[in-house]
Amino acid sequence: MWKSIIFKEWLKVRWYLIGATLLLGVFVSYIFINVKHDITFQDANNLWYLILFKKYQFFGLIKYLPLLVGIGIAAAQYVPEIVSKRVKLSFHLPVNENKMLLMMLGFGNLSLLICFSIVFSIFISLSNCFFAYEIVNEAIITIIPWLLGGIAAYSLVGLIVMEPIWMYKIFYLVVTSMFIPLYYERGITGAYKPVNLTLAIITLLISVSLLFSAYRFRKGEM
Template identity: 45%
Template sequence: GLLIGLSQFIPETVDKRIKLSLHLPINEEGIVLKMVGIGTTVVLLIFVLLFAVIYGWSLVYFPVEIVNKTALSLIPWFLSGLAAYFLSSFVILEPIWKYRILYLITGGAFITLFFKSNVSGSYQPAILPLLICVLMLSISSLFSIYRFRKGEM
């Protein structure tokens, strides 16, 4: 998720192409949400393919009970990839450097929540709250774009 976010948004900010996109006679929020939506689709496609391969290949060698517990253990890791993608877009599109650093530190601390336990199935009660947090992160780029549009640097 992080690599896709970096490869998608760094060229937009380094070459100031995002500024051109935001000056089009189209809704700025819509443009950014479409960009994030495309990246999210790519990340989800990669995760679904990885999950299918791991799940299918594990069924060949292990009983269904173990494979299902493993699948539950993989979900927080995939959610952390989505969170890393959303946070990378949030940090990279942020025009103010002190906010970038603050968001980077906060985002790094948030990502560690997905890797606190290595006990199989330990994240099962936390999957829904983590999913809600990741869904809320999906619109975080709009805050950076708002400041970018206002001209704050």
């Protein structure tokens, strides 16, 4: 049974997930093509100087991509479920409803984590080739909230999609559109250092938010 549910989730998101990973990969590659170009044309020491003292973010290009990926995977996974209320079919399976929803959530979050981990590992490896670890560390601190923002957006978009009442959908959208920017504030490189752990905990907590609107959906809240 569980295998079939996982397979169903995989069928829904597979092309999107592969596409998103490739897209992120292309952007990360482009970042380092840019770095190579800058080093060739203005010398590595000048680029290092800009990064260290002018807080130039050589990786800034990917800022909102994790957010788009998170929203996209949530849409790919949950929109088909509410079309003609298909998710109600799943609720009729002899499986605990919440367990099944948690399985869906777990699958989505894991997909995102795998996608982000692959791209993030490539980013760190390539950064280590060009820059000292002090620069790479600051870059990691800066990118982490962007990735967390993608995961939080996945959870909250799932919540919005599954909410049965349009008025509440709009309310949730308003809260989401005020909350998600907290991950993308315009700070200098490394500014998120004291708050990254708190953001990670909040992101982990809201990963179960879908259960609330799914409950309202299956109880036929109108």
